[in-house]
Amino acid sequence: xxxxxxxxxxxESRLVAADEDETILYVDLHLLYEVTSPQAFSGLxxxxxxxxxxxxTLAVGDHGVPTSNQxxxxxxxxxxAVRAQLAALEANAAAHAIELYPLGDARNGIVHVVGxxxxxxxPGMIIVCGDSHTSTHGAFGALAFGIGASDVEHVLATQTVxxxxxxxxQVRFHGxxxxxxxxxxxxxxxxxxxGADGGAGHVIEYCGDAVSGLSMEAxxxxxxxxxxAGARAGLIAPDESTFAYLRATPAWRTRTDYAxxxxxxxxxxxxxxxxxxxxxxIECSTIEPCVTWGTSPDQVVAIGGAAPEPARIPDPxxxxxxxxxxxxxxxxxxxxxxxxxxxxxxIGSCTxxxxxxxxxVAEIVAGRRVASGVxxxxxxxxxxxxxxAEAEGLDKIFLAAGFEWREPGCSMCxxxxxxxxxxxxxxxxxSNRNFEGRQGRGARTHLMSxxxxxxxxxxGALVDVRLLxxxxxxxxxxx
Amino acid sequence: xxxxxIRSVAVPLPLANVDTDQILPKQFLTTLERNGLAAGLFYxxxxxxxxxxxxxxxxxxxxxxxxxxxxxGANFGxxxxxxxxxWALADFGLKCxxxxxxxxxxxxxxTNNAILPAALRGEEVVTLLAQVGAGALSIDIAAxxxxxxxxxxxxxxxxxxxxxxxxxxFDDIALTLRYVAEIEAFEGKRGGMRQP
Ligand code: SF4
Numbered sequence: 062x063x064x065x066x067x068x069x070x071x072x073e074s075r076l077v078a079a080d081e082d083e084t085i086l087y088v089d090l091h092l093l094y095e096v097t098s099p100q101a102f103s104g105l106x107x108x109x110x111x112x113x114x115x116x117x118t119l120a121v122g123d124h125g126v127p128t129s130n131q132x133x134x135x136x137x138x139x140x141x142a143v144r145a146q147l148a149a150l151e152a153n154a155a156a157h158a159i160e161l162y163p164l165g166d167a168r169n170g171i172v173h174v175v176g177x178x179x180x181x182x183x184p185g186m187i188i189v190c191g192d193s194h195t196s197t198h199g200a201f202g203a204l205a206f207g208i209g210a211s212d213v214e215h216v217l218a219t220q221t222v223x224x225x226x227x228x229x230x231q232v233r234f235h236g237x238x239x240x241x242x243x244x245x246x247x248x249x250x251x252x253x254x255x256g257a258d259g260g261a262g263h264v265i266e267y268c269g270d271a272v273s274g275l276s277m278e279a280x281x282x283x284x285x286x287x288x289x290a291g292a293r294a295g296l297i298a299p300d301e302s303t304f305a306y307l308r309a310t311p312a313w314r315t316r317t318d319y320a321x322x323x324x325x326x327x328x329x330x331x332x333x334x335x336x337x338x339x340x341x342x343i344e345c346s347t348i349e350p351c352v353t354w355g356t357s358p359d360q361v362v363a364i365g366g367a368a369p370e371p372a373r374i375p376d377p378x379x380x381x382x383x384x385x386x387x388x389x390x391x392x393x394x395x396x397x398x399x400x401x402x403x404x405x406x407x408i409g410s411c412t413x414x415x416x417x418x419x420x421x422v423a424e425i426v427a428g429r430r431v432a433s434g435v436x437x438x439x440x441x442x443x444x445x446x447x448x449x450a451e452a453e454g455l456d457k458i459f460l461a462a463g464f465e466w467r468e469p470g471c472s473m474c475x476x477x478x479x480x481x482x483x484x485x486x487x488x489x490x491x492s493n494r495n496f497e498g499r500q501g502r503g504a505r506t507h508l509m510s511x512x513x514x515x516x517x518x519x520x521g522a523l524v525d526v527r528l529l530x531x532x533x534x535x536x537x538x539x540x
Numbered sequence: 541x542x543x544x545x546i547r548s549v550a551v552p553l554p555l556a557n558v559d560t561d562q563i564l565p566k567q568f569l570t571t572l573e574r575n576g577l578a579a580g581l582f583y584x585x586x587x588x589x590x591x592x593x594x595x596x597x598x599x600x601x602x603x604x605x606x607x608x609x610x611x612x613g614a615n616f617g618x619x620x621x622x623x624x625x626x627w628a629l630a631d632f633g634l635k636c637x638x639x640x641x642x643x644x645x646x647x648x649x650x651t652n653n654a655i656l657p658a659a660l661r662g663e664e665v666v667t668l669l670a671q672v673g674a675g676a677l678s679i680d681i682a683a684x685x686x687x688x689x690x691x692x693x694x695x696x697x698x699x700x701x702x703x704x705x706x707x708x709x710f711d712d713i714a715l716t717l718r719y720v721a722e723i724e725a726f727e728g729k730r731g732g733m734r735q736p
Contacts, residue, residue, distance in 0.1 A: 081699075142570035145570075191623075193621040211712070219716045223701070382557060
């Protein structure tokens with residue numbers, strides 16, 4: 062057999078049948094949450110169909126949940142419509158014997174934080190969820206992607222998904238990122254270079270020494286943003302870091318078949334002579350801390366940069382989009398980004414709501430204060446992330462600095478709960494989408510890394526985190 | 541639901557990267573139903589802060605009332621996987637979106653809801669945009685063609701499964717369940733990967 066990529070290998074190993082130009086692939090893990098599953102369960106009921114493999118399915122509540130008072134459970138959710146969705150999820154899970162982490166359970170949280178944290182995500186799997194950031198799980202060498210609600214129903218009924226094969230794109234990150242530059246900046250720099258649809262029709266495999274050097278959490282950040290470049294999935298071949306991470310998860314700590322699994326996992330890598338439809342090379346030393354200026358994640362520049370001059374954009378549709386984005390964002394053509402005053406800071410989401418992200422924020426804000434007039438919140442990605450942060454004393458650092466310390470969920474990433482920005486408010490956000498209205502109608506979102514958002518909170522304005530003096534707490538420690 | 545021919549004027553929305561958050565904002569996502577989402581379609585673009593229709597938004601123009609076709613810029617429907625965006629388009633009466641490219645999840649959400657995502661080349665889209673005031677388009681799904689008011693005809697690509705689904709209204713689950721023996725054989729051979 063000819064040389065194959067990791068994507069090809071997973072595809073072939075999960076192949077059930079071909080139907081005209083679509084392939085039916087077996088799904089190893091199906092993740093559910095409250096927003097995109099109720100219609101799927103209604104459809105099943107209407108057609109008198111059941112759930113084929115409840116044991117390969119896991120449900121959480123995350124998108125609409127309030128980020129306070131979760132101990133009160135669903136009954137304590139103030140929004141009646143959200144309450145009804147969470148209740149429907151619980152009823153559907155119970156009716157079909159699907160495991161569900163209830164609201165207030167420490168295991169609950171954002172679906173893409175929970176899967177890996179519990180060890181449910183593993184190399185070689187096909188993982189689907191009715192959410193586009195399912196690409197996050199690709200960090201473990203799984204083929205993971207988002208699907209619509211009709212397809213959720215299809216997976217529930219058949220434990221398979223119908224797809225056409227996509228092309229292979231290899232993105233190679235070389236060298237080392239400089240200080241203050243993180244996986245989020247790698248992702249934003251790539252999206253800026255490719256464009257919001259540059260990855261369309263492809264699955265991206267992230268390769269190169271800079272990727273091998275990333276922690277599992279940083280790899281999740283990178284794979285998470287694949288969809289913002291238009292790629293349906295992004296993945297990274299599993300290696301010793303992957304295996305060490307999995308070994309420590311609740312699922313794998315006690316498994317007796319770990320050694321067998323390890324043998325299979327070690328074969329999961331692209332062959333050296335595999336064919337790539339497209340190869341992109343990025344030198345990490347050229348990446349700077351990034352910040353978006355517009356309303357699409359590809360409208361991004363280094364923090365030292367400026368908004369564009371639309372008159373210089375040749376394509377008329379893209380020019381019109383830039384003009385519209387500048388107006389929405391309240392920016393003038395060529396306006397520098399650094400120094401722009403902000404109103405809100407959001408630390409969280411499936412992109413940057415894990416423990417390493419919170420540590421990065423704590424390191425910047427320790428011993429400092431959030432600028433006056435700025436409302437800043439930290440929303441951990443899961444109950445376990447929250448617990449761990451508290452065990453490390455990070456909550457104290459956040460609270461002392463003037464941050465709100467919330468309970469887990471998607472929160473201000475999409476503003477389905479009470480956590481949203483008001484019209485015209487400017488937000489420094491660690492989430493993944495700066496779309497119009499995403500964080501609240503009229504809200505102006507600037508995407509950036511956790512360290513950059515932390516620095517913005519302290520400065521009260523967009524600022525280059527590398528220019529911030531070392532935190533007072535750190536000076537004290539080293540003295 | 542089946543779809544074979546469309547004859548309609550087209551609404552022009554020539555913006556790139558119109559994401560599904562714009563097509564249907566999050567405040568409409570708390571529904572348990574697939575129906576009734578027309579009210580939320582392009583909500584922030586269509587209505588002002590007081591909930592009044594914005595006179596300057598193209599879909600509020602009487603000339604486009606009842607239009608079944610939308611013409612948009614590249615990467616239409618990118619972002620969130622919410623099928624609610626497709627449900628809202630369908631509920632509003634839209635049957636076809638023409639654009640240079642589509643978000644991939646959105647594209648399959650469309651064909652699952654009897655909406656045609658017709659990808660044309662950028663210059664063909666520009667040609668159609670220039671003729672929106674000149675009359676109706678005729679779209680033939682079996683022939684995979686769009687006839688402009690001027691009589692020029694453009695061809696769009698569809699996979700055979702997409703076409704079969706649009707023309708016959710097939711349910712993917714029923715199609716897949718014809719392969720239940722293969723699914724069982726796969727499960728017998730390797731199962732899903734063992735779960736904790
Ligand atoms: S955190 Fe944001 S992007 Fe991630 S799953 Fe939740 S809403 Fe989607």
